[in-house]
Amino acid sequence: MGMPWNIFLLTTSAFISSFALVCIAKPHGFVSGGLYGTAMLVEYAGGVLSLAVWYALFNIPVLIAGWRFLSRRFMIYTIYCIGMTTLFTQFMPWTTVGITDRTLAAVATGVLCGAGSGIALRSLGSDGGLNIISQILNHKFGIRMGTLSMIYNVLLFLCALPIIGVDNVLYSMIITYLTSSLMNYFMGLFNERKMVLIVSDRYREIGESILRNLGRGCTVLHGEGAYTRTPREVILTVVHNIQLKRLEELVYTEDPAAFMIIENTHQVLGK
Numbered sequence: 001m002g003m004p005w006n007i008f009l010l011t012t013s014a015f016i017s018s019f020a021l022v023c024i025a026k027p028h029g030f031v032s033g034g035l036y037g038t039a040m041l042v043e044y045a046g047g048v049l050s051l052a053v054w055y056a057l058f059n060i061p062v063l064i065a066g067w068r069f070l071s072r073r074f075m076i077y078t079i080y081c082i083g084m085t086t087l088f089t090q091f092m093p094w095t096t097v098g099i100t101d102r103t104l105a106a107v108a109t110g111v112l113c114g115a116g117s118g119i120a121l122r123s124l125g126s127d128g129g130l131n132i133i134s135q136i137l138n139h140k141f142g143i144r145m146g147t148l149s150m151i152y153n154v155l156l157f158l159c160a161l162p163i164i165g166v167d168n169v170l171y172s173m174i175i176t177y178l179t180s181s182l183m184n185y186f187m188g189l190f191n192e193r194k195m196v197l198i199v200s201d202r203y204r205e206i207g208e209s210i211l212r213n214l215g216r217g218c219t220v221l222h223g224e225g226a227y228t229r230t231p232r233e234v235i236l237t238v239v240h241n242i243q244l245k246r247l248e249e250l251v252y253t254e255d256p257a258a259f260m261i262i263e264n265t266h267q268v269l270g271k
Helices: 004-029 034-044 051-069 072-091 104-121 128-140 145-189 203-214 241-254
Strands: 193-199 218-224 229-240 261-265
Touching: 004 034, 004 072, 004 104, 004 145, 034 051, 034 145, 051 072, 051 128, 104 145, 104 218, 128 145, 203 218, 203 229, 203 241, 229 241, 241 261
Parallel strands: none
Antiparallel strands: 193 229, 193 261, 218 229
């Protein structure tokens, strides 16, 4: 995964998220979760600076902490994404897309923000904000990644009640829920893979067939039956979803008694 691809992902993420929040959420008075939502709330409350400036300011202490505790490459990409989000927010050529129904606006915002966050996390960086603090807390103290986000957003929505009203807080909660739910889905779109373990006495023939017919690499692991203590060879391979049925066909053509385990993979890196 080279630098141009990472830059493309982060730029796309920044534009999609900024578009959703500036052109759909903001005209209806919604807030998103995290630091961007905090910046929106401050602007609604009468902040003298623009939304983009508040967002950039709130990220400064987070970036300083991330620079100290996380990898430099990750942080450089993250700083780029935050910078692009700030620019897109400040100079977005549209102020609304004409969605008048508030429910549709909340759903559209959540879907687009989920797409933006998922795309950013498929790169070697992130879209910043609470993602950085969550990673630091997870690394240092073992705190689960979603814990900070949940606590922060609950407090944010409580503070938003007197400013944007109960209805808009509920719509904002829909946005946050959809963003979180769809983020993993959009992450998976970039790297849909299945990890397959194959136990067979004909492991050599199956391995050669995988290399020849599917064009996929595979690794032979040395195992042992726990009950019989018999040495067994296990093939490990990773395939695209669309190749899975072809893999099953070639395995059971070679060995009808083969044993297969198929697992979803959330991330596959390297070659």
